[in-house]
């Protein structure tokens with residue numbers, strides 16, 4: 001059993017802690033917060049014995065094998081460096097850090113200290129995503145030509161104190177949710193261009209990134225944006241993200257023989273985002289609905305995939321490996337640059 005410690009006690013930390021209760025290969029043993037009161041409250045809520053009033057105390061605790069870093073994005077960098085130096089494996093929430101330079105440095109430090117690290121794109125570990133991968137690999141839709149992926153939701157009710165609307169906390173749509181469509185298009189292009197037929201992980205890197213978007217002058221964060229990508233193999237993609245609209249977690253892939261449509265790509269744990277299934281159409285024929293059996297929770301799949309990789313002595317997870325995270329970081333920097341979106345980490 002992998003022994004987990006959680007760093008930060010916000011929204012996703014609660015979701016992940018609940019999921020760990022369902023994971024087969026891991027359990028939550030400790031939590032670290034900036035305040036001891038918050039840590040104790042969280043520990044009580046999840047019935048765990050160890051709570052710490054600083055992240056460094058948790059990192060020094062020898063009963064924890066792996067930390068889940070769930071602070072706002074700009075804080076991931078320093079915490080991940082400290083975690084690696086403390087010899088802890090880590091699952092770092094997406095984006096792994098604010099810039100490609102910071103992400104490179106996290107991966108180098110993890111390598112130096114011989115620890116596992118994964119950027120927490122949880123949907124990559126889910127059977128629905130694996131079904132999409134399988135369909136593309138089987139040649140069912142022929143040669144992939146065009147990809148579309150969206151992640152939008154309404155972040156306005158969260159109000160101005162939410163990290164989502166604060167530039168210093170890495171706010172804005174691209175950094176919060178734009179990374180999902182980017183990572184999906186990269187995954188699909190990577191699978192399409194990998195002729196070995198084996199899922200080796202590692203998305204493709206776009207050879208062109210063009211984008212437009214709207215940066216709110218009051219907050220200096222992007223409220224919406226769309227990007228157009230071009231990949232090798234004559235594959236093009238269009239991504240949409242925004243934090244002002246009804247939720248849209250959908251994606252589509254068009255090939256030379258057929259297409260795939262997914263209603264709820266990112267949050268199959270939440271029915272409000274749409275049904276969990278893959279629609280496959282061979283052009284000119286009736287659409288087939290492929291139901292997806294969820295045997296556990298979305299984040300429990302992720303936690304168990306991490307546990308499997310570590311048990312096999314790997315420092316990366318095949319569903320989101322280091323090469324993929326680096327390519328993702330490069331593409332995300334390019335997207336932001338296209339619309340002039342800047343953070344203090346860019347200096």
Ligand SMILES: NC(=O)C1=CN([C@@H]2O[C@H](COP(=O)(O)OP(=O)(O)OC[C@H]3O[C@@H](n4cnc5c(N)ncnc54)[C@H](OP(=O)(O)O)[C@@H]3O)[C@@H](O)[C@H]2O)C=CC1
Nearest residue numbers: 008009010011012013033034038070071072073093094163
């Ligand atoms: N994979 C997924 O499905 C999701 C991933 N995420 C990712 O997880 C991360 C956290 O998101 P979310 O849980 O929504 O964020 P929240 O704002 O809800 O929580 C963040 C937590 O981080 C800690 N923290 C440390 N430094 C700061 C700071 N300067 N300001 C505010 N909080 C701080 C706090 O915990 P404490 O006070 O205990 O130290 C806080 O509760 C983000 O990187 C986001 O991209 C978010 C939602 C879903």
Ligand SMILES: O=C1OC[C@@H](O)[C@H](O)[C@H]1O
Nearest residue numbers: 094153164176177266267
């Ligand atoms: O990763 C995420 O997915 C769900 C969103 O609600 C959240 O803001 C984001 O960080």
